[in-house]
Amino acid sequence: MRVLVPFDASEPKTRLSDVLDRRERAEFAYAMLEDVLSAVRESGEEPELLATAPLADERDVTVPVTVDDRPLSPAINDVLAGADEPVAVVMADLALARPADLHRLFDADGEVVAVPGRGGGTNALVVRHPEFRVDYHGVSFRDHRKVAARIGAAFSVFDSHRLATDIDERSDLVELLLHGAGHAADWLDAAGFRLAETGGRVTVQRTDDSDSERLK
Numbered sequence: 018m019r020v021l022v023p024f025d026a027s028e029p030k031t032r033l034s035d036v037l038d039r040r041e042r043a044e045f046a047y048a049m050l051e052d053v054l055s056a057v058r059e060s061g062e063e064p065e066l067l068a069t070a071p072l073a074d075e076r077d078v079t080v081p082v083t084v085d086d087r088p089l090s091p092a093i094n095d096v097l098a099g100a101d102e103p104v105a106v107v108m109a110d111l112a113l114a115r116p117a118d119l120h121r122l123f124d125a126d127g128e129v130v131a132v133p134g135r136g137g138g139t140n141a142l143v144v145r146h147p148e149f150r151v152d153y154h155g156v157s158f159r160d161h162r163k164v165a166a167r168i169g170a171a172f173s174v175f176d177s178h179r180l181a182t183d184i185d186e187r188s189d190l191v192e193l194l195l196h197g198a199g200h201a202a203d204w205l206d207a208a209g210f211r212l213a214e215t216g217g218r219v220t221v222q223r224t225d226d227s228d229s230e231r232l233k
């Protein structure tokens with residue numbers, strides 16, 4: 018199996034612009050990438066990075082990196098078109114993913130196995146059908162189900178709280194502070210992010226206090 022980890026190395030995590038500046042968004046995106054690459058490797062597979070641009074020099078990711086500046090779907094579909102083995106696609110912002118979760122996903126049966134993301138996305142895929150092609154962005158989970166139906170591929174859904182949690186917006190940071198245990202959660206904590214209980218749903222606030230509240 019090939020395991021692709023797509024990564025926007027150019028202008029990552031723009032939906033976090035309300036809480037992070039551009040440099041912080043890049044740092045945070047790389048921290049999540051490190052966690053995902055480690056989890057894939059510890060699941061027993063070797064990840065391949067598919068980046069929009071060369072990584073910054075100081076980022077020593079020790080995995081094969083392919084630079085492809087095309088939009089996400091054409092870049093992934095080019096790999097699928099030439100694949101002679103199953104291909105998994107794992108997004109680089111699945112900051113809660115653990116090796117065991119990924120191992121179960123990669124082992125799941127099905128011609129197309131999809132992990133739904135928050136808000137209608139597709140957080141991960143395992144593709145074993147030669148005609149399947151991705152169609153990311155928007156309500157991609159629904160679109161991928163339609164693609165599978167159109168080519169007659171069996172489409173199965175892989176349910177996992179951790180793999181369904183992609184970190185896109187401020188509200189997603191709550192999950193990372195509560196359930197994360199890697200570089201990205203540490204980065205948030207060090208940046209002063211804390212849970213904020215305001216009576217409704219728990220949110221996050223950014224403070225300059227040093228009292229970590231990470232669940233040990």
Ligand SMILES: Nc1nc2c(ncn2[C@@H]2O[C@H](COP(=O)(O)OP(=O)(O)OP(=O)(O)O)[C@@H](O)[C@H]2O)c(=O)[nH]1
Pocket residue numbers: 023024025026028029030031032033046067068069085087088089092108109110183185
């Ligand atoms: N190779 C590649 N990866 C991409 C591209 N766009 C997004 N990604 C990656 O795909 C995954 C999911 O994309 P998003 O959640 O939209 O990530 P993002 O683009 O950093 O976030 P936003 O700027 O807020 O949309 C992340 O791991 C991104 O790094 C792209 O055009 N090419």
Ligand SMILES: C[C@H](OP(=O)(O)O)C(=O)O
Pocket residue numbers: 089134136137138139140152153154155156157158183185
């Ligand atoms: C790539 C995209 O990610 P999202 O924008 O939904 O986080 C998707 O899953 O289709």
